[in-house]
Amino acid sequence: EDVASLVAMVAALEARERELTAGMASLAAARDAAQRRLCEQVPEAVVVSGDAARLFNTLAVVIPGGDGKRLVAALGRAGIAASTGSACSSGAGSAARVLAAIGAQRLGLRPDDLRGMVRLSAGWETSPEEWTAAVDALAAVVHGSAVGPPRMSL
Numbered sequence: 001e002d003v004a005s006l007v008a009m010v011a012a013l014e015a016r017e018r019e020l021t022a023g024m025a026s027l028a029a030a031r032d033a034a035q036r037r038l039c040e041q042v043p044e045a046v047v048v049s050g051d052a053a054r055l056f057n058t059l060a061v062v063i064p065g066g067d068g069k070r071l072v073a074a075l076g077r078a079g080i081a082a083s084t085g086s087a088c089s090s091g092a093g094s095a096a097r098v099l100a101a102i103g104a105q106r107l108g109l110r111p112d113d114l115r116g117m118v119r120l121s122a123g124w125e126t127s128p129e130e131w132t133a134a135v136d137a138l139a140a141v142v143h144g145s146a147v148g149p150p151r152m153s154l
Contacts, residue, residue, distance in 0.1 A: 024056045045063055049102075057121055062099075066116030120135075
């Protein structure tokens with residue numbers, strides 16, 4: 001057996017795991033800062049599972065009375081890629097199944113409010129500034145403000 005190579009491989013995998021764990025923490029911190037910023041700008045926004053352990057790269061919010069499709073379309077015109085549901089429900093015409101399973105009442109919402117869901121998902125390379133640009137664009141759309149030229153794609 002090539003013990004030296006096996007030991008080297010284990011060391012490399014452990015080092016990569018430490019890098020990924022540290023990276024996830026900083027990416028989650030950027031998402032959390034963007035979430036706080038969005039909630040300051042759009043106080044009526046309800047963050048889905050904001051107090052739960054969740055993926056570091058996802059921010060799902062419901063804008064009560066909003067139209068997720070309209071919000072996503074406006075964000076798209078601003079260069080921000082967003083969705084109206086979970087990735088596994090892409091192309092579905094209704095609120096994400098997961099969101100429906102959580103239940104509007106449990107989120108303090110009416111069932112019709114679930115149509116106002118918007119999901120932003122980031123990648124490993126997404127910067128805190130890109131998160132800020134995305135939530136600022138979402139807040140501008142919610143408030144009916146014109147959104148400037150494309151700045152980034154989240």
